[in-house]
Amino acid sequence: MKQGEPLLQVMDLKTQILSRDGGRVVRAVDGVSFELQRGETLGIIGESGSGKSMTAMSILGILPEAARIVGGQIFFNGGNLLAKSAEEMRRLRGEQLSMILQDPMVSLDPLFTIGSQLAEPLRLHRSLSGAALRGRMTDLLSAVSIPSPEMRLHQHPHQMSGGMLQRIVGAIAISCDPQLLIADEPTTALDPTVQAQFLDLLEQLRDSKNLSLIVVTHDFGVAARLCDHVMVMYAGKIVEKGPIREIFDNPKHPYTKALLASIPDATETGNRRLRTIEGQPPDLSQLPPGCPFAPRCPSVVARCRVEYPPEYEIGPDHVASCWQVYVQ
Amino acid sequence: MTRILLEAQNLRKYFPLGRAGFGAANRPMVKAVDDVSFRLEEGTSLGIVGESGCGKTTTARLLLRLNDVSAGRILFDGAEVQTATGRALRQYRNEVQAVFQDPYSSLNPRMRVRNIVAEPLIAQGKMGRKEIRDWVAELLTVVGLDPAAAGRFPHEFSGGQRQRIAIARGLSLKPRLVILDEPVSALDVSIRAQILNLLQDLQDKFHLSYVMIAHDLDVVAHMCDTIAVMYLGKIVEMGTSDAVSRSPRHPYTQALFSARLPARPDGRPPRIKLTGEIPSAVNPPPGCHFHTRCPHAMPVCREIEPPLVPVGDDGRIAACHLLTPVARRS
Amino acid sequence: MFRYFLRRLRLAVITVIGVSIIVFVASRLSGDVTLLLMPQDASQEELAAFRHQLGLDAPYYVQYYKFVVNIAHGDFGDSLRYRQPAIDLVLSRLPATLELAFSAFILSTLIGLLLGIVSARMRGSWFDYAARILSIAAQSMPSFWVGIMLILLFAVQLHWLPTSGAQGLIYMVLPVTTLALVPIAATLRITRSAMLETLDADYVKFLRVKGLSERFIVWKHALRNALVPVTALSGLTLGFLIGGTVIIESVFAWPGLGNLMIESIFTRDYPVIQAGVAVTSVFLILLNLGVDILFGVIDPRVRFD
Numbered sequence: 020m021k022q023g024e025p026l027l028q029v030m031d032l033k034t035q036i037l038s039r040d041g042g043r044v045v046r047a048v049d050g051v052s053f054e055l056q057r058g059e060t061l062g063i064i065g066e067s068g069s070g071k072s073m074t075a076m077s078i079l080g081i082l083p084e085a086a087r088i089v090g091g092q093i094f095f096n097g098g099n100l101l102a103k104s105a106e107e108m109r110r111l112r113g114e115q116l117s118m119i120l121q122d123p124m125v126s127l128d129p130l131f132t133i134g135s136q137l138a139e140p141l142r143l144h145r146s147l148s149g150a151a152l153r154g155r156m157t158d159l160l161s162a163v164s165i166p167s168p169e170m171r172l173h174q175h176p177h178q179m180s181g182g183m184l185q186r187i188v189g190a191i192a193i194s195c196d197p198q199l200l201i202a203d204e205p206t207t208a209l210d211p212t213v214q215a216q217f218l219d220l221l222e223q224l225r226d227s228k229n230l231s232l233i234v235v236t237h238d239f240g241v242a243a244r245l246c247d248h249v250m251v252m253y254a255g256k257i258v259e260k261g262p263i264r265e266i267f268d269n270p271k272h273p274y275t276k277a278l279l280a281s282i283p284d285a286t287e288t289g290n291r292r293l294r295t296i297e298g299q300p301p302d303l304s305q306l307p308p309g310c311p312f313a314p315r316c317p318s319v320v321a322r323c324r325v326e327y328p329p330e331y332e333i334g335p336d337h338v339a340s341c342w343q344v345y346v347q
Numbered sequence: 348m349t350r351i352l353l354e355a356q357n358l359r360k361y362f363p364l365g366r367a368g369f370g371a372a373n374r375p376m377v378k379a380v381d382d383v384s385f386r387l388e389e390g391t392s393l394g395i396v397g398e399s400g401c402g403k404t405t406t407a408r409l410l411l412r413l414n415d416v417s418a419g420r421i422l423f424d425g426a427e428v429q430t431a432t433g434r435a436l437r438q439y440r441n442e443v444q445a446v447f448q449d450p451y452s453s454l455n456p457r458m459r460v461r462n463i464v465a466e467p468l469i470a471q472g473k474m475g476r477k478e479i480r481d482w483v484a485e486l487l488t489v490v491g492l493d494p495a496a497a498g499r500f501p502h503e504f505s506g507g508q509r510q511r512i513a514i515a516r517g518l519s520l521k522p523r524l525v526i527l528d529e530p531v532s533a534l535d536v537s538i539r540a541q542i543l544n545l546l547q548d549l550q551d552k553f554h555l556s557y558v559m560i561a562h563d564l565d566v567v568a569h570m571c572d573t574i575a576v577m578y579l580g581k582i583v584e585m586g587t588s589d590a591v592s593r594s595p596r597h598p599y600t601q602a603l604f605s606a607r608l609p610a611r612p613d614g615r616p617p618r619i620k621l622t623g624e625i626p627s628a629v630n631p632p633p634g635c636h637f638h639t640r641c642p643h644a645m646p647v648c649r650e651i652e653p654p655l656v657p658v659g660d661d662g663r664i665a666a667c668h669l670l671t672p673v674a675r676r677s
Numbered sequence: 678m679f680r681y682f683l684r685r686l687r688l689a690v691i692t693v694i695g696v697s698i699i700v701f702v703a704s705r706l707s708g709d710v711t712l713l714l715m716p717q718d719a720s721q722e723e724l725a726a727f728r729h730q731l732g733l734d735a736p737y738y739v740q741y742y743k744f745v746v747n748i749a750h751g752d753f754g755d756s757l758r759y760r761q762p763a764i765d766l767v768l769s770r771l772p773a774t775l776e777l778a779f780s781a782f783i784l785s786t787l788i789g790l791l792l793g794i795v796s797a798r799m800r801g802s803w804f805d806y807a808a809r810i811l812s813i814a815a816q817s818m819p820s821f822w823v824g825i826m827l828i829l830l831f832a833v834q835l836h837w838l839p840t841s842g843a844q845g846l847i848y849m850v851l852p853v854t855t856l857a858l859v860p861i862a863a864t865l866r867i868t869r870s871a872m873l874e875t876l877d878a879d880y881v882k883f884l885r886v887k888g889l890s891e892r893f894i895v896w897k898h899a900l901r902n903a904l905v906p907v908t909a910l911s912g913l914t915l916g917f918l919i920g921g922t923v924i925i926e927s928v929f930a931w932p933g934l935g936n937l938m939i940e941s942i943f944t945r946d947y948p949v950i951q952a953g954v955a956v957t958s959v960f961l962i963l964l965n966l967g968v969d970i971l972f973g974v975i976d977p978r979v980r981f982d
Contacts, residue, residue: 066535113888125879140887210398215606240608281540283569293540
């Protein structure tokens with residue numbers, strides 16, 4: 020555990036999406052608070068609609084037009100990101116804060132060469148040009164194990180496989196030595212062996228550059244591979260967070276437990292039915308009062324439908340928001 | 348004694364490259380499916396796994412007669428169907444249906460659910476309107492949806508629910524074989540379990556047979572009785588699900604299984620790292636297609652393609668020189 | 678890229694051959710020209726002799742062969758009305774038409790692109806709505822009506838511009854404006870929707886992640902992506918413009934090819950009609966070939982097809 024001031028502190032973040040006609044408000048991120056220490060890797064685990072991607076986009080300030088941050092604070096390196104101007108945020112992005120998106124096939128502009136797109140952040144944040152620029156670009160591509168880097172600079176995205184593209188995206192993301200890298204579902208669109216290769220790469224980049232990493236994923240396996248801490252999100256709230264081993268060995272929130280139990284494991288024999296979570300994911304524009312997981316929770320009690328439970332400490336660094344846990 | 352419902356014999360599908368028309372017959376070919384054979388017993392599930400470009404989706408399309416085979420035979424209940432036309436083809440289509448990967452694009456957004464589910468029936472023209480209505484209601488109940496859903500449109504449902512609708516549609520003709528092409532990979536984790544359980548229940552209830560295409564090994568190993576692993580158009584290993592997942596023998600299968608994400612933070616044995624990219628299917632490497640990335644490649648692997656033969660005594664077959672040394676065969 | 682060019686060239690040549698066949702067949706379909714040209718009281722022998730002289734009694738494939746050989750030499754025969762080589766007549770009027778068509782093309786592309794980009798950036802604003810409504814209006818109004826209205830307003834009422842003729846740059850203003858209206862509208866709408874689509878795309882998100890300014894993203898990336906459908910449209914636009922000049926030249930008494938064609942149709946001047954159609958078609962095919970090449974430059978994905 021690294022001591023000292025955390026690199027990132029998110030406090031009670033609230034982000035909402037307004038529907039086109041202004042009628043419905045979706046509370047995509049509903050009071051999220053967490054910290055990231057330098058050099059640490061945090062996993063944000065959730066399914067679609069959990070708010071995990073919106074949290075990441077709120078930190079980077081790249082929310083879609085219809086979305087707005089309506090509350091909370093985000094401290095990065097001591098400065099409040101939400102108080103910064105658009106121009107200041109722009110300068111941070113790509114340089115101190117960076118992100119990798121899910122699908123490498125659509126992360127790059129199909130009309131421009133790899134070199135042109137790799138050069139953009141380098142020209143902007145590092146004012147590189149000419150031979151120095153080319154040198155740095157080939158170095159970056161070699162660092163992510165792209166063979167024949169000089170040739171690749173002149174190629175276009177459609178000439179490459181998904182795995183190679185994702186590595187190039189990784190190279191672009193770290194090209195200006197950011198302090199924080201957010202990877203949003205970085206391996207979901209990749210084949211299994213390519214996935215494994217890419218996670219290796221992330222690990223290697225993190226260790227060699229002392230990056231702090233936030234990995235947004237729906238896959239516990241990815242988190243198990245890379246993360247020190249994880250936080251599980253549901254309907255815009257954090258339902259449980261703690262060190263990775265704690266969460267795996269000792270999950271306390273019913274959603275976390277159910278999620279872990281519903282993952283099929285090839286080496287598990289016998290029992291052919293998977294444990295499921297009944298019901299459907301919630302409609303974020305019409306959340307019932309109380310805990311959003313109540314309609315599907317196997318251990319629900321009356322209080323759950325009335326009031327949202329506070330964070331209860333289970334162990335060092337391990338908290339969950341659940342009335343059942345609270346009671347115990 | 349279980350009968351063989353489906354048998355594929357030496358299936359090949361080659362796609363010519365380049366423009367159609369004035370070119371010569373010796374155009375380079377993409378050998379998407381290159382001599383694939385397997386058998387499916389009635390009431391069981393076969394899983395076909397592999398990564399992009401391995402040919403698993405093309406194989407599914409061949410089975411569904413969405414593409415015609417370049418060579419080989421497909422036998423359904425003993426009868427050849429790969430070149431069937433007219434009545435015989437319609438009959439085959441009755442018996443073999445599909446559920447596809449993306450619940451958002453596999454349902455026509457302009458059709459109501461009842462029409463989506465009943466479309467195959469209406470196309471066959473065998474049932475009356477009242478009968479169809481009743482059957483649709485029954486199907487929706489069987490897949491866990493409220494029969495009132497029949498009057499609604501796909502966009503009113505979540506991904507998991509849409510996949511249920513797609514499954515209901517797949518069952519409407521009472522097929523004996525359902526081809527599942529990545530049926531849960533586009534769904535959220537918690538919904539996957541629901542759909543997988545549903546598929547298993549339906550299999551038991553209606554004595555269905557499944558061919559499941561997927562790249563998620565855990566899902567396939569969980570659902571299927573037999574697993575076939577494909578690489579660049581060929582089957583490299585095939586055997587019972589238990590045997591293959593517990594002790595994969597072919598190096599590619601081993602790498603694939605070891606590349607799975609751990610169920611626990613430090614749960615896995617050291618990974619077999621594969622080098623390089625998946626080679627192009629137009630110019631596959633000579634000899635064993637896998638030798639360029641195989642950690643155990645030997646000189647013979649570069650020259651002679653290993654035959655797919657039984658290895659060990661648990662009923663599995665694999666194509667690897669390591670497992671069947673050339674010298675041994677004579 | 679070179680192979681791509683060769684492929685397009687090959688297709689262009691095939692199209693030209695196709696056009697020649699159509700021109701040949703069409704001009705023969707409209708009835709026996711002999712009867713039109715000869716006096717009413719000509720005898721059968723005179724008719725037969727005339728036919729033989731024009732080569733109309735030979736089998737069709739022989740006629741076609743001679744036709745092709747002739748046009749390869751630029752010989753379309755003489756104009757029945759003016760007694761000059763048809764091709765000379767056509768070529769002499771072509772520049773005037775091209776003046777109008779190209780001016781309208783450049784004008785409409787630039788204005789359409791600009792307005793489309795602004796419209797997309799200011800989506801939902803009054804500007805956006807106004808631009809879209811005006812586009813639909815422009816595309817719905819018949820061009821001859823617009824031309825006449827513009828003449829009424831700017832020439833007759835306001836006396837700012839001349840009513841017709843072609844004696845200088847100022848004479849071009851009204852006809853080019855009229856011609857350009859529809860393409861401006863089409864280009865605007867396509868640019869706008871392409872921009873919106875692009876700005877929504879995931880790679881734009883990644884561009885923002887890199888810290889690039891919105892302006893940079895719009896003018897370097899979004900614009901180029903929007904150019905893809907606009908370039909595709911420009912092939913059609915050019916066809917529309919070159920064809921559309923026929924009406925405009927009539928309204929504005931502009932001495933171009935369009936006017937000549939109308940005249941020739943009314944007087945059944947077949948050689949000129951043939952020559953006009955042939956020249957226009959070949960020209961358009963060449964222009965489209967150019968558009969194809971441009972496409973290959975803008976979008977690398979088509980090059981390696």
